[in-house]
Amino acid sequence: MSRSPVPVVPAAPSPLGGDYAARVAFVVELAGHLHAYGTTAQRLEGALNAVASALRLECEPMSNPTGLILTFSDPGRPPGLSDITRVIRMPPGDTDLAKLCEVDRIAEEVMAGRLDIGAGHAALRALERPPTRRGDAAQVFGFGLAAAAIAGLLRLPWLDIATAGSAGVLIGLFWLLARGRPQLREAGEALSALIAGFVAILVATWLAPLNLNTVIIAALIVLVPGMSLTNAVNELTSQHLVSGTARFAGALATVMQLTVGSAIALALAHLAGLEPQVRAWRPQPDAVEWGALVVAAFSFALLFRSARRDYPLVMLAAVAGYLVSRLGDAAWGSPVGIFLSALLLTAAGNGYARWVRRPGALVRVPGILMLVPGSASLRGVMTLVQQQDAALGQSAALAVLNILLALIAGLLFGNLLLPTRRNL
Numbered sequence: 087m088s089r090s091p092v093p094v095v096p097a098a099p100s101p102l103g104g105d106y107a108a109r110v111a112f113v114v115e116l117a118g119h120l121h122a123y124g125t126t127a128q129r130l131e132g133a134l135n136a137v138a139s140a141l142r143l144e145c146e147p148m149s150n151p152t153g154l155i156l157t158f159s160d161p162g163r164p165p166g167l168s169d170i171t172r173v174i175r176m177p178p179g180d181t182d183l184a185k186l187c188e189v190d191r192i193a194e195e196v197m198a199g200r201l202d203i204g205a206g207h208a209a210l211r212a213l214e215r216p217p218t219r220r221g222d223a224a225q226v227f228g229f230g231l232a233a234a235a236i237a238g239l240l241r242l243p244w245l246d247i248a249t250a251g252s253a254g255v256l257i258g259l260f261w262l263l264a265r266g267r268p269q270l271r272e273a274g275e276a277l278s279a280l281i282a283g284f285v286a287i288l289v290a291t292w293l294a295p296l297n298l299n300t301v302i303i304a305a306l307i308v309l310v311p312g313m314s315l316t317n318a319v320n321e322l323t324s325q326h327l328v329s330g331t332a333r334f335a336g337a338l339a340t341v342m343q344l345t346v347g348s349a350i351a352l353a354l355a356h357l358a359g360l361e362p363q364v365r366a367w368r369p370q371p372d373a374v375e376w377g378a379l380v381v382a383a384f385s386f387a388l389l390f391r392s393a394r395r396d397y398p399l400v401m402l403a404a405v406a407g408y409l410v411s412r413l414g415d416a417a418w419g420s421p422v423g424i425f426l427s428a429l430l431l432t433a434a435g436n437g438y439a440r441w442v443r444r445p446g447a448l449v450r451v452p453g454i455l456m457l458v459p460g461s462a463s464l465r466g467v468m469t470l471v472q473q474q475d476a477a478l479g480q481s482a483a484l485a486v487l488n489i490l491l492a493l494i495a496g497l498l499f500g501n502l503l504l505p506t507r508r509n510l
Contacts, residue, residue, distance in 0.1 A: 106168060109141045110158045112196070112203050114172055115210045117147065117154050119189045124181040125447075125510065126317050127329035132509035133193070140197040150329040151178045151336055178336065181313075183400065183448055184393040185213055190445050190510050221391070222262055228388035229258030229308050235385055236461075237304040238378025241370035245294055246301050253285040253305035275309055275343035276350075282306050283351025290362035291355075298364045299468055302348050303461050308389060309344065311337035312458030313451075315486075319494050345467045352472070379408055386452045400452045407431050407453035421492040424457050428496020429503065436506035445510040454497075459489035 116137060120130045127149040134156070138145035142162070148155040153175045160168035192209045195201035201209070217225075233254025237247040257278045264270035270277070282305035290296040303310070314337040321330030355362065383404035387397045407427050414423025435450030466482020 106160055108203050108207070109143055110170055110172075112207045112210075113138055113141065113143065113145060113158070114156060114174070115207055116189065116193060117149075117156060118174060118176065119185070119210055119213060120510075121149065121154055121176055122179045122182075123186040123189065124179040125186070127321050127326040128324040129509045131326075136509065137193055137197060141203070148328075149326075151333045152176060181389075181447075181451060182391045183396065183445075183451070184391050186445055186447060186510065187393065187396070188213060194443070224388050225391075226255060226258035226262060228385050229261075230255035231381060232308050232385035232389060233257075233305045235378045235382035236307045237301065238370065238374055239382060240300060240304065241368040241375055242297055242300060242304070243367060243369055245289070246296050246304075249286055249289045249296060250301050250304035253282045253301075254308070256281050256285065257305065257309070273343070275340050276347035278309055279306055279344045279347025280351050283348045284355075287351060287355045287360055287362045290364065291360045295363035295365040295367075297366060297368070298362055299348075299465065299472075303464055303468075306344055306464070307461065309340070310461055310464050311340040312461070312463070313455055314340070315463065315490065316454065316458050316493050316497075319490050320497055323494055323498065341463055341467050344464055345471055348468060349471050379405055382456075383452070386455060390452065392448070396448055399448055403431065403434070403449045403453040404456055406434075407456040411457055421488050424489055424492040425496045425499075427457055428454055428493045429500040430496075432497050432500025433504040436501065436504045439506050439508045439510065440504075443508070446506060446508070447510060454493070457489070457493055459486045459493075 113134060117130070117134055120133060125133070130149045131147045134145055134147045138158075142160075144159045144161050146157040153173070156172045156174070158168075158170045158172075159165070189210065192201065192206050196203060196206040230251045231254070234247050234251030237250040242250070260270075260278060260281060261274060264274050279302070282302045286296055286298055286301045286305070290298055314333055318330050318334035318337055321327075321333060324330075380401070383401035384397070386404050387400040390400065392400045410427040410430055411423040414426040416423075431450055431453035435446030435448070435453070437446075438444065438449045439446035463482070463486045466486060469482060
């Protein structure tokens with residue numbers, strides 16, 4: 087007895103145009119860009135679900151720091167006839183606010199029907215252009231500027247500020263050199279700490295005493311994974327357990343590499359007979375701290391690759407995050423100041439996304455970056471390794487935990503205070 091053939095049901099057309107394969111390709115391309123620009127798992131998956139729904143697709147995304155799993159089906163066809171699964175291996179993303187805004191604009195244009203899917207896909211592909219020399223120079227300059235600014239915020243002497251800034255520039259040049267060399271990138275954090283340690287040790291040995299560990303941490307501030315730690319705990323509290331666990335492990339591995347690099351620099355200096363002079367001295371007046379705050383905010387705008395028109399907004403968010411935290415610290419203590427700053431910046435970012443219809447990351451990311459516990463975690467591990475004192479390590483770990491708890495509480499309650507209607 088012969089069986090009748092199963093009828094082939096054509097894919098349901100989207101009101102925005104494009105066949106089923108084209109719609110899937112657009113969402114896959116969109117997911118790759120959002121991941122590459124440092125979007126957290128919960129926001130990336132929410133954005134993909136919103137776009138897929140507008141394109142009449144059923145999408146089940148799963149994001150982690152090193153890849154994506156995307157499963158698609160056509161709701162207009164019987165189950166199993168249109169299922170597509172894409173597994174994409176990707177390196178951990180890096181914040182690029184200008185491209186994130188452009189990706190958001192393209193997705194909004196496609197969902198609104200002002201841009202067809204083919205043109206939207208082409209616009210996304212056009213963003214994959216190589217960095218320009220001017221962009222590379224800005225990144226190197228940003229490394230040095232951020233290091234010097236953080237040293238200024240800590241009120242270090244001028245020699246310490248200059249040393250941190252010079253080491254930061256050298257680290258920026260190293261990462262530019264390592265971009266096309268996978269072996270260098272694998273050991274990049276350790277080699278960067280080695281560079282920062284050697285520069286600080288040579289200055290402290292031959293010129294004048296330094297706040298040695300603080301200068302090394304300031305020089306490495308761009309690589310310190312404070313934002314990764316915060317995002318990891320945020321993902322864990324959002325029940326994105328795989329992504330949060332992987333991101334947390336990656337952040338800890340980065341801290342370990344930075345610590346190992348600085349420890350090797352100190353060990354080699356000892357073997358070479360160098361004896362750096364160390365002091366704890368912070369003589370700068372308030373004016374230097376406030377000037378350094380503005381410089382730090384500008385360096386974040388450079389490092390986050392913001393569009394020029396967004397520089398004032400990014401800088402204002404960074405300054406506001408620091409000031410709210412500082413005022414709250416003076417009034418009620420450090421955890422309360424961090425909580426209030428994270429709460430207000432999260433709500434402000436959600437409000438900006440809701441009313442201006444642009445990514446709230448322009449406000450949220452630079453504002454919260456001033457609060458993250460990256461330098462505290464690195465200092466704690468460095469102290470533990472150098473002095474072999476478990477009590478000091480536990481004290482530093484507790485301080486990092488308090489900062490993380492205050493930050494996460496601020497993020498959660500900020501989203502409750504003013505919920506966002508957009509995922510980016």
